[in-house]
Amino acid sequence: MKQRAPLTLAAAAAALGAFVGLAHLTVPAAPAAADGKAAAARMPVERSALVCPAPSSSDIAETTYTAITPGAAGGGKGSARLLGATKEAKPVLELKERGRPAGATASGAEAPGLAGIADGILAPGWTAQQTTKVSVGRARGLLGVACTAPGTDFWFPGASTAKGREDYVHLTNPDDTAAVIDIKMFGPDGTVKDETGVSENIRIDPRSTKAISLASLAPGKELADVTAHVATRAGRVGASLQAAEEGVGADWLAASADPAAAQVLPGIPADATSVKLVAFAPGEEDADLTVRLAGPNGSISPAGNEHLHVKAGMTASVDLKDVTRGEAGSLLLAPADPKKAVPVVAALRVVRGSGAKQELAFVPAAGPVGARATVADNRADENATVLSLTATGADARVKVTASPGTEAGEPAAEEVTVKAGTTQAVSLAPGGAKGAYALTVETLSGGPVHAARTLTLPHEGIVMFTVQTLSDDRGTVPVPKAVQDLTVLTR
Numbered sequence: 001m002k003q004r005a006p007l008t009l010a011a012a013a014a015a016l017g018a019f020v021g022l023a024h025l026t027v028p029a030a031p032a033a034a035d036g037k038a039a040a041a042r043m044p045v046e047r048s049a050l051v052c053p054a055p056s057s058s059d060i061a062e063t064t065y066t067a068i069t070p071g072a073a074g075g076g077k078g079s080a081r082l083l084g085a086t087k088e089a090k091p092v093l094e095l096k097e098r099g100r101p102a103g104a105t106a107s108g109a110e111a112p113g114l115a116g117i118a119d120g121i122l123a124p125g126w127t128a129q130q131t132t133k134v135s136v137g138r139a140r141g142l143l144g145v146a147c148t149a150p151g152t153d154f155w156f157p158g159a160s161t162a163k164g165r166e167d168y169v170h171l172t173n174p175d176d177t178a179a180v181i182d183i184k185m186f187g188p189d190g191t192v193k194d195e196t197g198v199s200e201n202i203r204i205d206p207r208s209t210k211a212i213s214l215a216s217l218a219p220g221k222e223l224a225d226v227t228a229h230v231a232t233r234a235g236r237v238g239a240s241l242q243a244a245e246e247g248v249g250a251d252w253l254a255a256s257a258d259p260a261a262a263q264v265l266p267g268i269p270a271d272a273t274s275v276k277l278v279a280f281a282p283g284e285e286d287a288d289l290t291v292r293l294a295g296p297n298g299s300i301s302p303a304g305n306e307h308l309h310v311k312a313g314m315t316a317s318v319d320l321k322d323v324t325r326g327e328a329g330s331l332l333l334a335p336a337d338p339k340k341a342v343p344v345v346a347a348l349r350v351v352r353g354s355g356a357k358q359e360l361a362f363v364p365a366a367g368p369v370g371a372r373a374t375v376a377d378n379r380a381d382e383n384a385t386v387l388s389l390t391a392t393g394a395d396a397r398v399k400v401t402a403s404p405g406t407e408a409g410e411p412a413a414e415e416v417t418v419k420a421g422t423t424q425a426v427s428l429a430p431g432g433a434k435g436a437y438a439l440t441v442e443t444l445s446g447g448p449v450h451a452a453r454t455l456t457l458p459h460e461g462i463v464m465f466t467v468q469t470l471s472d473d474r475g476t477v478p479v480p481k482a483v484q485d486l487t488v489l490t491r
Contacts, residue, residue, distance in 0.1 A: 042476040044124040051238025052082065052114040052147035053170035053252075054209050055106070055132040058139055063106045065092060066377035067128040067147075068403060068438040069118065070473075071099025078120025082128060082147070084112040085172055085209045095122055101376055101438050103406040113209030114147070115174030115238070124475030127438070129377035129468070134250065135459055138166075141249035141359055142457055144466030145240050146375065150174050154239040154255040156228040157315065158278040158347035158362055159185070161192075161215045163222050164246040167253075169230060171202075172209040172238040179204040179235030185214065186280060187223040190313050194218065204237055211242075225317045227280035227345065248351060249360035251466050256364045259283075261341035263365035265348050266330040266423070267388035267452025267467050268293075268323070273358075274351040275320040277331065279344050281310045287342035288335065291318075292421075294390050295329040299421040307336060310344055330390040330423045330450065333365075352463045361467045368448035369398075370472030374440040375453040380405070380433035386454045387426040387439055391418040396446035402428045406435030418449060441470060 055063040065082060080095040089112055093104040098121060118126035128147040134140045150172075159167050173179045183199045185192040194200075199217045204210050214228060230239045244250035257263060259282050268275060281287040287310040292299045302323050310316040323329070331348065335341045348363040378385040389398060395417065402412045409430035418424045430437050441451050451470040458464060 041479050043479050044476050046123050047117060047119045048123045048126045049149055049174060050082065050116050050126065050128050050147040051150050051172045051174050052128065052130045053145065053172055053238065053240045054113040054211065055111050055130055056134060056139065056143065057109050058134045058137055059109050060136065061109065061132050061134045063111050063130060063132040064103060064377060064436065065128065065130055066101050066103045066406065066436045067093055067095045068101035068374060068376050069095060069098045069122045070125045070372065070374055070440045076121040078118065078122035080116065080118030080122040080126055082114040082116035085115050085207050086112065098122060100404050101406050101436060103436050113170065113172040115172060115207065125372060125374060125473040127374040127376045127473060129375060131377050133457060138246060139244040139250040141251055142464035142466045143251050144455060144468055145252035145254060146468050148238055150236040150238045152232040152236050154230040155345040156241045156253055157256055157280045157345050158253055158349055159214055159226050159228045159241055160224055160243065161218050161222055161226060162224045166244045167214040168211040168242050169214065169228060170209060170211050170240050170242060171204050173204040173206060173235060174238065175235060176206050177235055178206055179237050180233040181237060182231050182233060183212065183217060184229045185218060186227045186313060186315050188225065188315055192218045192221060192223065192226060201233065225278050225315050227315045245360055248358045251361045253347060253362040254364050256345035256347055257367045259343035259345050261335050261343055263333040263344060263346050264330060264390060264392060264450040265346060265363050265365050266390045266450040266469060267363055267454055268329050268331065268348065268350060269352060269454055269465065270324055270326050270328040271352055272324050272350050273322050273354055275323050276317055276349040277320055277346065278315060278317045278349065279308060279310050279346040280315050281312050281342055281344050283343060284312050285342045286311050287344050288337065289333045289344065290336050292332045293323055293329045294332055294421055294423045295327045296422060296424060299332060328386065328388055328423060328425045330388060332392065352465060357462050359462055359464050361465055363452060363467050364469060366450055366452065366469035367471050369441050369443060369451050369470050372440060372442045372473055372475060373451060373470035374438055374473055375468055375470055376438045377436045378439055378453065378455065379436060380429040384456055385427065385429065388423055388452050389416060389418045389426060390423045390450045391420050391447055392450065393420060393448055394446045395420050396449045397444040398449055399442045399444055400426055400428055401440045402430045403438040404430050405433040405437045409433035409437060
């Protein structure tokens with residue numbers, strides 16, 4: 001006699017929890033379909049985790065943290081807070097209700113990396129943003145980064161070990177056990193050899209953060225463009241890259257979207273004076289890509305830069321100069337031959353201004369916003385916040401919602417139609433807004449839609465800015481079909 005052990009509801013929930021890693025579910029009985037079988041359903045996550053890097057080493061840095069969970073129907077309780085990465089650190093930011101952002105500030109170089117958990121009704125879509133302003137010095141600029149879910153694999157095309165550039169990978173371990181990571185770099189000629197041996201088996205202690213200089217991993221090798229790959233051997237971390245360029249500015253470079261044959265880099269400012277595309281093919285085949293700019297009226301190929309050849313295992317770059325020429329746009333990468341689709345990662349180095357008034361930001365390749373995505377820290381000052389929406393594949397209709405401000409304001413909403421192959425700029429703020437507010441993008445039909453937010457806070461004639469891409473908040477997850485089958489098979 002043999003028994004068959006079918007997938008029960010409890011087992012399905014356990015398997016799903018292991019799969020998503022950051023989401024915890026309470027799974028009720030699945031509704032019955034017309035044929036009597038259990039139907040699949042989407043359920044809101046009940047726990048979300050976020051990690052923010054230590055913001056700056058400058059004594060005059062001022063950092064703002066803003067967090068929000070988009071409003072939704074239904075009641076219940078929940079809690080969300082971001083804490084210093086060390087166990088002894090006090091809470092920095094707590095969120096107490098959906099639909100209204102909470103904010104906090106920290107000054108100086110002592111601000112730690114943060115890690116946090118949201119549960120209950122505050123978990124689905126929980127989003128946090130870290131924005132730092134450094135008014136003078138080598139690292140001056142507006143540095144923005146979305147706090148991210150901890151993970152195990154990160155790609156950073158657009159990094160550098162060149163003279164005058166200081167790039168640090170920030171690694172934050174939110175867990176109670178140590179994490180062990182490797183950092184590999186790839187330049188125009190392939191793997192950048194680490195003769196020091198310090199790029200492997202890097203230990204990140206429990207609930208701590210560590211910043212690692214890329215130049216220290218390749219002493220004496222000055223490379224304008226490299227791709228850094230962070231992978232864990234044990235545990236999980238949050239990873240972001242902070243770049244400071246002498247005479248130009250500083251900002252965070254967030255990880256690229258996972259390797260894919262087609263990539264979208266949304267939200268190049270209209271007045272960009274310099275745009276450099278950096279791409280890397282992590283597999284064993286070369287990638288031949290078409291390069292197109294999606295503007296408000298359609299897509300065009302940049303003159304002289306219609307194609308990009310990326311050799312396997314080597315970083316490629318191309319200077320697109322002032323490609324947007326007065327109209328905000330997004331870069332679309334696709335296989336030149338659809339029958340030869342080779343996965344790549346990519347990012348843009350973007351400069352606004354000129355001479356001593358330059359400022360630097362980065363735009364990584366980004367996935368679609370999916371059902372819903374949010375960026376938490378926006379300002380209502382004139383032209384401070386611009387949202388860029390790009391549709392690929394088909395025309396799309398999206399809903400953009402501006403939350404109340406952290407201090408005051410009435411929410412506002414607008415539906416926007418985005419034609420396929422175009423980028424539409426949207427400026428939306430809550431009525432009477434005071435303090436920071438959040439923008440939420442929901443896909444109503446069509447698409448997919450990619451989005452980025454540009455935040456501009458000028459300082460003494462310098463157009464200080466930062467760009468954050470939006471990604472699906474994964475506020476809900478599919479629950480696998482499950483049945484309780486107590487049948488005993490005999491043979």
